[in-house]
Amino acid sequence: MPYLSPSEHFHTSLGEVWTTAFQDLGQRIRSSFVRQESHQQTLAYLQGLMSLVERKNGWQVAEELGEATPYAMQHLLDRARWDCDGVRDALRAYVREMLAAPNAVLVIDETGLLKKGHKSVGVQRQYSGTAGRIENCQIGVFLSYASLSKIP
Numbered sequence: 001m002p003y004l005s006p007s008e009h010f011h012t013s014l015g016e017v018w019t020t021a022f023q024d025l026g027q028r029i030r031s032s033f034v035r036q037e038s039h040q041q042t043l044a045y046l047q048g049l050m051s052l053v054e055r056k057n058g059w060q061v062a063e064e065l066g067e068a069t070p071y072a073m074q075h076l077l078d079r080a081r082w083d084c085d086g087v088r089d090a091l092r093a094y095v096r097e098m099l100a101a102p103n104a105v106l107v108i109d110e111t112g113l114l115k116k117g118h119k120s121v122g123v124q125r126q127y128s129g130t131a132g133r134i135e136n137c138q139i140g141v142f143l144s145y146a147s148l149s150k151i152p
Contacts, residue, residue: 021098022043022046022047024094025090025091025094026039026043028090028091028093028094029042029086029087029090029091031086032082032083032084032086032087032090033080033081033082033083034080034081034082035080035081038076038080038081038082039082041072041073041075041076041080042076042082042087044065045061045073045076045077047065048061048062048064048065048073049061051064057070057120058070058073058074061073095145099145099147101147101148103147103148104145104146104147105145105146105147106143106144106145106146107143107144107145107146108141108142108143109141109142109144110129110139110140110141110142111129111130111139111140111141111142112126112127112128112129112130112131112135112137112138112139112140113130113137113138113139113140114128114130114131114135114136114137115136115137115138116136118136120138121138122138122139123136123137123138124136124137126139
């Protein structure tokens, strides 16, 4: 997405900027998918993950997207053929092109997510820095991009 001058910002809504950026990213990753349906499902899945739905599991994301079941999402993540390295490389190139700053860093954070039940994937009794002891939890690893630059 090109830089928009202040006069262009005046006539462009935030929603239009977001939609254009998302469509651009979608086009960049298109070649990583064998089937058009998998590509479209990926874009829908990403929108579901970025939605305001509180829980981001297969059922809630599918419902948020108007689907009756999570089967299409599960197929995408488990059986569909796509080049995950190609998607990663396209995303990395996009971030470097759009956000690159000489003082930027990648921040990796491993966080214990305390859980009461056993239904979530990966829940088990394990050490959690969040709790400071062995607890029933999931360990989530988060990657963020940080710089001192301001987005125009």
